[in-house]
Amino acid sequence: MTFYVIAEGVIAFLLVAGGIFAFTGSLGMLQFKDFFMRLHGPTKGTTLGIGCILIASMLYFTITQRELHVQELLITLFLFITAPVTGHMLAKTGLHMHLRFITSTRGSIPEFRDEDVGQSRVARPARAKHPWKYRKAKRSRMRR
Amino acid sequence: MRALGRYLPTPTLSLVLLVVWLLMVRSIEPGQLLLGAFLAVVIPLLTQGFWEPLPRVKHPLKLAWFVTYVMWDIVKANAHVSLLILLPRREPHPGFVEYPLEVQDRLVITLLANTITMTPGTVSTNIRLDGSSLLIHVLDMNEEQELVREIRERYERPLKEIFEC
Numbered sequence: 001m002t003f004y005v006i007a008e009g010v011i012a013f014l015l016v017a018g019g020i021f022a023f024t025g026s027l028g029m030l031q032f033k034d035f036f037m038r039l040h041g042p043t044k045g046t047t048l049g050i051g052c053i054l055i056a057s058m059l060y061f062t063i064t065q066r067e068l069h070v071q072e073l074l075i076t077l078f079l080f081i082t083a084p085v086t087g088h089m090l091a092k093t094g095l096h097m098h099l100r101f102i103t104s105t106r107g108s109i110p111e112f113r114d115e116d117v118g119q120s121r122v123a124r125p126a127r128a129k130h131p132w133k134y135r136k137a138k139r140s141r142m143r144r
Numbered sequence: 145m146r147a148l149g150r151y152l153p154t155p156t157l158s159l160v161l162l163v164v165w166l167l168m169v170r171s172i173e174p175g176q177l178l179l180g181a182f183l184a185v186v187i188p189l190l191t192q193g194f195w196e197p198l199p200r201v202k203h204p205l206k207l208a209w210f211v212t213y214v215m216w217d218i219v220k221a222n223a224h225v226s227l228l229i230l231l232p233r234r235e236p237h238p239g240f241v242e243y244p245l246e247v248q249d250r251l252v253i254t255l256l257a258n259t260i261t262m263t264p265g266t267v268s269t270n271i272r273l274d275g276s277s278l279l280i281h282v283l284d285m286n287e288e289q290e291l292v293r294e295i296r297e298r299y300e301r302p303l304k305e306i307f308e309c
Contacts, residue, residue, distance in 0.1 A: 024226040031229055037238050039267055040225055040283045045264065048222035071167045084261035084268075091269035091281060101238070 007063050008113060014056035022049030034101040043087040131134050154195075158184040199249050202308045210302050217298075219262045225265060228284060239270075239285040242280045243292055243302075252303050253278070259299050267293075 028041025054072040063070040153160060165180035166172060201207055228236055247253060257268040257278060265283035282291060 014166060015227075020228060021222055023228045028225070031232070033217055034238070035267070036267070036281045037283060039237070039281070040265060041229065043261055048207040048219060074164060074167055078163075080262070081258075083228060084258040087261050087267050088257065088269070091267050 004063075007059065011056045011060050012061070014052045018052030018056065020049075021052065023048050025049060035099045036091065036101055037105045039087060039091055039094075043083055047079065047083055050079060150233050152185065152188070161187055171197050198306045199251060201306060203306050206302065210306060214259055214263065214299075221263045221265060225283065228265075232241050236284040237286075241280045241282055241285070241288055241291055243280050243295060244283070245277055246296070247300060247307075248306050249307065252307055256300055256303055257301075260295065263299075266289050266295075 025046040027039045029038050032038045032041065054076055058069055058072045163185055163194045166176065168178050169261070223251040242291075245253060245256075247256065252272065257271065260266050260268045260280060265279045268278055269281050270279040271277075279290075285291060303306075
């Protein structure tokens with residue numbers, strides 16, 4: 001009996017903590033002064049918030065249905081892969097659009113080089129061999 | 145063995161895909177296993193053109209340790225950012241830092257940029273296409289050199305050791 005009480009407490013705590021973290025992440029959008037600072041709220045505040053809620057969900061369904069529920073881990077995995085990418089894309093777009101930032105910002109944006117804005121080409125490393133293209137190349141060499 | 149290498153270029157990715165599929169459908173019936181195996185073979189082959197040559201993980205244990213303390217750092221970062229938002233005792237000092245990269249491998253740089261975005265008050269904003277440096281926006285910056293040193297010691301060096309590049 002006490003086990004269920006403790007589990008209930010833990011789940012409730014995780015849900016509340018997750019809610020608070022997700023809320024502060026959104027509140028940051030309101031409070032910070034410029035675009036780049038507002039970016040910090042959603043990329044981080046929400047990660048832990050959603051993480052807490054997913055752990056709570058895993059615990060709840062594992063305990064109540066008496067079977068292991070781990071597919072919430074997948075949501076965490078996808079979130080951890082995609083959240084930084086969207087953050088990076090937003091920040092990069094902000095830089096390219098020369099969005100204003102508050103004057104107390106330290107350091108300065110380094111100038112874009114030609115290759116950063118697509119004015120000149122960049123040498124890229126060799127690509128992995130493609131299975132079908134690789135075979136075709138081999139065949140044509142044999143014909144010759 | 146070479147034919148196996150051609151049709152199964154990244155065994156680890158295939159294994160991960162199979163596990164992810166089985167987790168998504170929540171069953172290990174033979175039919176689902178077969179479908180999962182099919183996807184695990186076809187998806188890497190179709191997406192192979194997009195992949196950079198992948199470096200090998202040389203030290204799986206170190207990778208596990210790295211993931212663990214990055215998780216802990218994420219928790220700390222969240223608490224820190226939340227405090228900064230809820231109890232603004234003083235104005236935070238945002239700033240841009242140009243972080244000179246040591247690693248050259250593109251996948252490792254991607255991992256590093258992702259880690260930086262997930263952890264303490266930093267978002268990676270721009271990467272030089274020649275891979276020489278990473279531009280980072282910091283929410284609350286005290287000392288530029290200190291931040292660069294912290295990222296180097298805490299994230300870049302371990303990643304470098306894990307992939308040995």
